[in-house]
Structure formats: C-alpha cells, structure tokens
Amino acid sequence: MHKTKFILASVLLFAFACVGAHAQDDKVIRSIAPEATEKLLQDMKVEFKKSSSKKGDEHYFDFTRNGYKVRLTQYSPEDMMLDCVFRGAPIEKVNQWNTYTRLSRASYHKDASGEFCILEYGLDLSGGVSTGAVKQLITRFDEELKKFDKFLGNANDDIVIADVSDEKVENVLKTMAINYQKKKNNAGVMMFDFEMSSFKIRLYNFGGKDLMMDAHFRKIPLEVANRYNLNRKFVRVVNYKSKDTEYTALEANLDCEAGVTEGALRHWIVSFGEDARHFSDFTKKLAAADK
C-alpha cells in the first residue's frame, strides 16, 4: 500500500515538474532583458562570452555551436538576431539560398580578406512570443547552419579525409570563419596562425599525417604543470626554454594516419580554443593565489 502511494506521489511530482518546465517555456514575453537572455543561454548549457556596444544599448553573446561561431545580438529588449560568418561564399550562391530558404537569410560581403557572407536569423518579440520559442530560435539556427554549410558544399563532416593537405586545413578554417596567416617553418612544416577565444593559436600540419596546435602562456612551475596534466584530457602542458624566454605551452595533437573527418577536425580546433580558455583561467587563479 505504502509502495503504491509512494509511486503515485512520485508520478504526480514528476508530472508537476514537467508541467512546471513547460509552463516556464510557454510563458509569453514581449521583451527580454539582457540578463534574462543570459539566463536562457545558461539554461540551454550554452557557454558564451558577453559584450556590449559602447553606448550600452546593444548586447552581444558569442558562443560556439557544433563548430560554428555564432553571435546572438540583442539590438533592443524586443529584437534579437543570430548570425554566423562563412568565408568564401560567392554571391550567386548567397542569392540562391535566399530564394530557396524560408527562415534565415544570407548577406554577401567582400573585404580585404576576400568574399564572405553572413547567415542571419532574427526574432521580433514585440508581438509576444513564448520563452520556448526563443530557445527554439537557437536550436533551429543550428539546423540552418548545417543546411547552409551543406548548401555551400562545405559540410562533409562524415567523409574521411585520407591525407589532410594544407588546402583541406585551410578549407576547414575558412568554413569556421577563422582568419589565419600561413607560413612554412625552416623544416618545411606549414603553420597556420589564428586567434580563437582571444588566444593566439598555431596549428602545424606535419605532412598531412598529423596535426598539432599550441598556445603559449606565462611559465608555470613543473609540479603545477604535472597536476594540470593529471586532471585534463586531450591536452598537455609543457615548459620550454628559448634563447631569451621561458614559457609554458598548451599542446594537442591529432593523429591523421588512419584518416580523419572534417567534423573531427572542426571539433578538435574548437575544443582547443576551449582548452586554451580553461588553462588561461587556471594560470590566472594561480597568479592570484601567489599574490
């Protein structure tokens, strides 16, 4: 008897929790404060970086979704837009997309670095929308990004690349809207320098068979480096001494000998950006503790 009551109570509790969660998502809003947008993103477990315009009237939330760098701009409490930059998209393709799609729109641009386009997806809240619809905007944009990438002929996430040529690396960086500089070192290894999560990152291509990324930081003690390595996955921190300086490098390698997919390459690059941010926070805490 007690067991039946307990089960009934649990079922009711679960039902109330579900209704509560739905009720939250069904709440109709006509505007949203930037703090509420932050909370919404946190609820969706989206890690973002927030910034605001000089006047303080526009707010930007930058985050990565499935390897795409996305910006959510809140122009006003009633008006928000998601966008993502794609490099190397010709104007014909952009126009074709705009005639074919219903939800998002693409705009064509050209600057010193070449052609690019911005895929945009806006939401006007002033007529009244549910908070669930705002969440859906982000989820739906994920799908739009994949579709658009595929439309441009870039998204070959599951195709195994046997030989990761420099061109393949460049293509991946371009589709991630990463601006890079490339040069060869004395040993003939191609290096791609770019910024991610505001860290300077260098990607080395060792003949298409293995890739490596590194980012440099202020030197930390070796014992601390060991402790860091013990607690992290996929990366290692190493201390180096060059002619006139000592530093700690965060490194990650990707073995491409058996082939690698474009999706894996993108994921590896994005994850390293997150790792760089994590290690930077770690060193900052370390410096604060030293003081």
Next chain:
Amino acid sequence: MNRTILILVALALIASTSAVSSQDKEKDKVFRSVANDTVEKVLQSLEVKYHKEERKEKDTSVMFFEFKRGDQAYRLFNYVNDLWIESTFEKSMKAEDINRWNADAKFSRLVQVQQRDKTILSLECQIDCLGGITEAGIKQFVNRFDEEAKRFSKFK
C-alpha cells in the same frame, strides 16, 4: 556449360565485391559515441587477449579493457564520447625529465601520480570521439600508443 560457368563466376565476383564494399563501409562508419562492442571488435582485430571490467565512478560507470602487447600492459577506458589509454610504470622521475618527455612526445603525455604508498608514472593519451571517429581511427589510436610506450621504455 561454359555459359553457366561464366554466369556463376560473374555472380561470385559481384557477391565478393559487394562483401568487400560493405566491409569498407563498416570500416569508414563514423561514430560520435563508441560502443564497448566496437572497442572489443578493434582489440580482436589487433589479436590481443583482453580482460574487460566495469569501474564504478561517482554517478556513472566506465568499461575498461586490460591487455598486454609484448611485455607492456595497457588499460583502455571507454568513456563513450572519448577513449583513454594508459600504461603505468612503478618508478618516479624528476619533474624536468617528465617535462623533457612531454616536450618531445606527440601522441602521449607523462604524468607523475602520487598514490597512497608509492609514486608511479602514467603514460597516457586520450582521443575525443565527439567530432567523429572510425574503427580504423580507434585501431590507430591503440597502435600509436603502443609505439609511444615502447619508445618510453627506452627513455632515459
């Protein structure tokens, strides 16, 4: 008669071609989460005898596979979205030497682990599968680490 033989040969050829192509498809299948069966399949293809066990962690459990290649013992953990391989050595090393290995290595890292009664060295490597990995990629991960461990056994 000759015609019948010719048809039979052609059919056999088609059957073997499609079997090979389905094997190739399987080999190139991209996983974003790795099943324990897949890990076992890879280990079997490497002809290693393994022992599998489940380790209970805080809120979850993880399957690990222990095996030997030559004299070297390995432990491969399947965290589903990533794989972790390690080989431990009952010795300690100066922090400078550990750093020297890490500076030189590509597909492993060396860490010193302080256990209750002893200090050990763990040579380890992890691979993130969330972006996609094939069976060939997992096989390469194990083989590459084997090379690293062999190289480390000669490291002074």
